[in-house]
Amino acid sequence: MDPKRQVKLNDGHFIPVLGFGTYAPLETAKSESQEVTQFAIEVGFRHIDCAHVYQNEEQVGQAIRSKIADGTVKREDIFYTSKLWLTSLRQDLVRPALEKSLKTLQLDYVDLYIIHFPLPVKVGNMCDHINFISCVRMCINLHGWLN
Incomplete structure (x- = not known):
């Protein structure tokens, strides 16, 4: 990838400066998520952004895998971002x-995992408040597990 189209991160990895977001309204056909993501990769997007809450991870993962299978890209060419939704903002849920996202995507790893909506809420019927700091620490600890 052209160096002008990516930024070097502090760990030595690179992130494309332009990303393709895959959010679509729920009434959008799931097949469209796959089609437009495949097209985005075909025209040169290498940063794909998705999230569990978008409910289209399966189709986005299929699009990425199909572009790998047909030789358009290698997995290492794609910078994939996923997000932790607010209902999982507890250390034991991260x-x-x-x-779950990796299984749905059928990918081995994500390149960036961010907290989607850091709002302090209660999870399910539990009465305890979110320990946001412990959740962030758990995300940091995932770094070694993901590689």
Whole structure:
């Protein structure tokens, strides 16, 4: 990739400066998520952004895998971003949320995992408040697990 189209991160990895977001309204056909993501990769997008809450991870993952299978890109050419949704903002829920996304995507790793909507809420019927700091620490600890 052209160096002018990416930024070097402090860990030595690079992130494309332009990303393709895959959010679509719920009434959008799931097949469209796959089609437009495939097209985005075909025209040169290498940063793909998705999230569990978008409910189209399966189709986005299929689009990425199909472009890998047809030789358009290699997995290392794609910078994939996913997000931790606010209902999983508890230390014991971070890893399962990421694992669920990876399983749905059928990908081995994500390049960037961010907290989607850091709002302090209660999870399910539990009465305890979010320990936001412990959640952030868990995300940091995932770094070694993801590589």
